Amino acid sequence: MIEKIAIALCITIVTSITLNLNEICQCSQLIQEYDCINSSMECSWNFQSKECQDIPCSEILFSSFCIQQSQRCYWANGQCQNFTNCQSLLGSTQSICINQNIYCPASNGTNCQSVDYLQTCASITTSNNCNYYFSAAGVCMWNGQSCVQATSCSQFQGNSTTSCNFSGCQLNYQTKQCQPKLCSQLNGEIQCSQGILTFGPYLNNIIGCYWNYESYTCEEFYPSQMNYMNCYGSSAGTYHWNSKKEKKGDCVSCYQQFLILSIIITMLF
Template sequence: MIKILLTLFFVGCLGNSGQSVGQFYTSNYCTCEQLQYQSDCTSMGPQCTWSDNSCSTLDCTKVTDAKACAANLKCMWTQNSSGESSCKFFTFCSQFSGSSQLQCLNISNNCPFTDGTKCGSSNQLYPCSHFTAQQYCQGYISQDGVCMWTDGTGCRAAQDCTLLNQQQCITAPKGCKYTENKCSQLLCTDLTSQESCTYVMDVIYKGYYQLCSWNSTTGKCANAQNYGGLGQGNCYQQTMGTARWVSTSAGGECLSCYAQTLFALIVALFIIMI
């Protein structure tokens, strides 16, 4: 359950691509080609390669890491007739067998669905209301978020902090806070140090995050109005890889990527944390 809740706060690849000023959205993950600096390129992981002063996506056949292969929507991790695994260019989901979401996701992030036998794409995912038993509901990644079982209401998407009990709440330190015997939304104003004043989860099931800004004069953390306070060193990292530093005649600025990488981020993290 703890791993599922940790994953929950990175859900953000099934919704709207827009965001408010000072907010970032996890489905807008940068592509390798959008990154202009080697440090950002290497932070993307083994799916990117830095060569001739540019960042590019590594050819599927050259990816040797199973998780990186599955996380790249152009690729799939498969076995040949001899049982040897390798990364190849993605074709379609239904050719793969998988009795669980995890088995299908280990092949390709394009395939989060299973009917118990065959894998399928994200548009085949069941809604949380489909499940009538806790064992099938808990932790299922649906179109409307990560499902959780609540006595009295059955299976539903965990859409806000108030649905979480104390144990679940404290496992989501960037999204929720547990005070006065209840779980509630964490705000930038709740962060009390410059080091912790980075971002907070704004909407659980949509993957929206609010960027925070430290005011050195008042010694307080507040909502950032834009990306203006971010520099080359923290633009990419502080926006969870959804923005990159771009050189300009004035020196440079931090800009959103709007990559629309469907399902890639949540599924990559889901696989890593299982």
């Protein structure tokens, strides 16, 4: 019975291509050496113990890598520092706060705050504060009269002017339509690895993409098609290779293993 539940959960989670940044793998969960070494300078491989370990926040030199470890680090004053709480971060706007720590996207005008303090789209009364604001439920946009949650790229097009500024959308210059961006439209390996932002809930809104070295094209991330080299990097660090051996294993969610283990323990006790 337990085995059937575990298999069902694997199928449900692994087939998903919308990535949740709340489920970023911890260094200790990376059992494959390649994943650890490829972890954007956030982790280091201990060749003696054969384990993946955290790099101290102070030794992470780039903001983009520091922010990826936002559950333990934050970026401020040109340095990666140990994270304590959102309130300790100075930030007058959402963008300033997000650029320090993705788990602190709200602001009270002076200090940053956690996701719990995000405004709803409906509570915002001006277009300047509304457009492209990330609420907990998703991205906000001004429809001319009020602030609403965006659900499609076509909503960003006005009657007289074409607006397609959301990073998850792309303007079709032939049809003049604002359409969802596809992995195949991303140019180059670096842009491809960043994935595509969607309208979904905050932090659970990235479509994973991976760079196909054979065709030199960007393709959509499907865990079942990944190998030990592209599993972790193509999933924004939310999936990992579940075997120490390169040729044996699967690309699985770090959260998936924790969830299955929790259910099994609950059923046993």
